[in-house]
Amino acid sequence: MCAQPASGHPAVDPSDPTARLFDRISRLGRVDALAGVDGRLRFDVHVADRVERRAIIVHGGQISVAHDVDDPDCVVDVDKELLDRMAAGQSNAMTALLRGDMMVSGDVGLLVLLERLLPGPAGAHGPRRTRASKGAG
């Protein structure tokens, strides 16, 4: 495996949701929810007629990002525009896969595990809470 570390934390373009996402992931370090997971996930990101590579590496619960990775366990082929929307919580990775808007090869289980690093839909309210007037205590 030859994982090139991303060079430090260069200034991230605040208008680029994908860059911000990878920057956030690069600072996570240890993620309990990924304990026991090992794998290398590569994104082939289509920007106009170019393909930019980005990678996420999980090893022993430690997560890191890289520009590229050899011998990935899973490759995700996605347009930059869609990845931006996923990074901003505006698109869902699983439905993008089911619609055919995103292609995955290799171990899709790894994508499922790393999907939890993506934000949920912007503006989600969460459970509908009410206060109990009795029964508590």
Added chain:
Amino acid sequence: MNEELVNILDGNTFVVSDERGDIASSPAVPTGLFSYDTRFLSAWRLTVNGEGLQSLAVDDLQYFEAKFFLSPDLSVLRPNSRISVIRHRWIHSKMEERLTVINYDQWPARLRIRLEADCDFADLFEVKDAVTKRGDCRARVEDGALVLEYRRGNFHRLTVIRAEDATGVDEHGIDYDVELAPQQSWVTSLVVEPRVLTRAGHDVREQLTGHGRPRAKTGSDLSDWLARAPRLRTDRRQLENTYRRSIVDLAALRFAPLTAPDQGLPAAGLPWFMSIFGRDSILTSMQALPFVPQLAATTLSLLGSLQGSRLDDFREEEPGKILHEFRYGESAAFEEQPHSPYFGSADATPLYIVLMDEYHRWTGDDHLIRRLEQRARAALRWIDEYADLTGSWYVYYHRRNDQTGLINQCWKDSWDSISYRDGRLPGPARATCELQGYAYDAKMRAARMARELWNDPGFAERLEQEAADLKRRFNRDFWVPEGEYFALALEADGSKVDALSSNIGHLLWSGIVDSSRAQAVVDHLMGPRLFSGWGVRTLAAGEGRYNPVGYHVGTVWPFDNSFIAWGLRRYGYKDEAARVAQGILESAEFFEGRLPEAFAGYDRELTRYPVQYPTACSPQAWSTGAPLLLLRTMLGLEPLGDHLTVDPALPERIGWLALLDIPGRWGRFDAFGLSREPM
């Protein structure tokens, strides 16, 4: 009509046809070839000289193959047709068909044989409706194959039909001109391949690790499966038949999800529920633990990998929550339905922890339980942080997907299942009683795992204190003193939704019932309002919404009863557990050993046989698992450390019972039970 339909399947690719093998789907009687929650054939009709055939017999040899014995019209006009057609069909991700036509006549026969094909590419959720598709359906002939195609944006599905020796292929079917001398036969083969394409034109599944390895769900796979399961011997021969049926049906119900193609967990039901359902997969794996423990391992790993991590109101997802249902069809893909996956279930999360502990008690698989520690902790946090909607420390649900979410997010998930005695429906925030039992049990069991496997005695102590507190409050807040039973639910303001229901039986299973109240609960379960003679009704006779043929408001569910029987044993009511087991197992004998999802709540005295609830799914996973859990309860099987303890209590109509080679942390063990009455 359902009795006449023939189902065969492999994973989630399945065919539902009539008894001629034909597919001619209508909203009333949906049939077709389905894969990945999409229909790939909606018409598939065999004709000879322009006429349909008649069914003489069907042999559904295995769950993955069937033979249809057919003849041209036997009407009065041509009483002496001597042409026989055998249509042999099997599924192994593709559908294959071998046609054999035999001329038994003294004269040569010239036949035009045609297979008509068409497809509407309906989503599984649309098959009972006449739906206008948003995308485009097309048919074309390409390299001698008939290709049916559907596109909506990048969503691309193909049905490729290849026929050897065809005389002609057009956009609507395949023709063969056949001349047969007397006594001559003719054979041809067809392959129908459902393809789920990416925008680059590859099949999605071919690109994924694990799909390359064909899962040989063939005869030898099935005989291996049967050989690994314990053997049952008993003087009640029908019970051996029921047992064998259950083990074979569990094999058929194994489902390899898209996200883990080389694994198999129990899907909920055949054919319409061949998908991951959190609750159904967990409870079926639990029922099957003494027999096929590997199902639980897969269920735990897979549901854990899909555990919720975010807030999502459409999918009703929250961090730590275990999913309800996962679908791959068009309606999920375009977010017209929330099943990608949908999380609207309040019981799957605590039950996930219960299964984890029960699996470990049977198998001693320390490795898996250590690996899943963070999953369990997240699930426990969900119970405390996200399920407690009222600040009362009870597990509530209140849907927030108002369009396509479920109103009731407990196992009784129909809209009218939770009601007051007088039939009123409560407000939308509901804490059903069994959810509190599951949460209690989850905490008690997690405490054991924390102490013995996660090296966290402090956490264990905290969980036990919380569980004890929950039990104390539950016995105070849910108790209906006038009737001496536990309310079906609490409303958000703490009002008791006071109908008498089978849910109180699950409370015994969970252990949340104060021992001083157990007798009253048992009296209700075995009393005439709940016990029909075949089993415990979902809702007691006399309640406002009671209806003996209402889905969750009066029918008897075999799965429900298997857990109630387990609960009765837990509190020491062996004879009552045996009575429940006897009722359910005897009812299985009326269905050739295959228990339906539910049957009517009529008194046994009244109907003499169990009246099946009309349902499209058979076998249903947790009905398949019910006889297995009932065998466990009759034999009183409980793991104790590295040993299996046996404490049999057989119903009066079973003289003796032997279960041989029960797998577990003890290796293999034999259990015997003898009737206490001399035969």
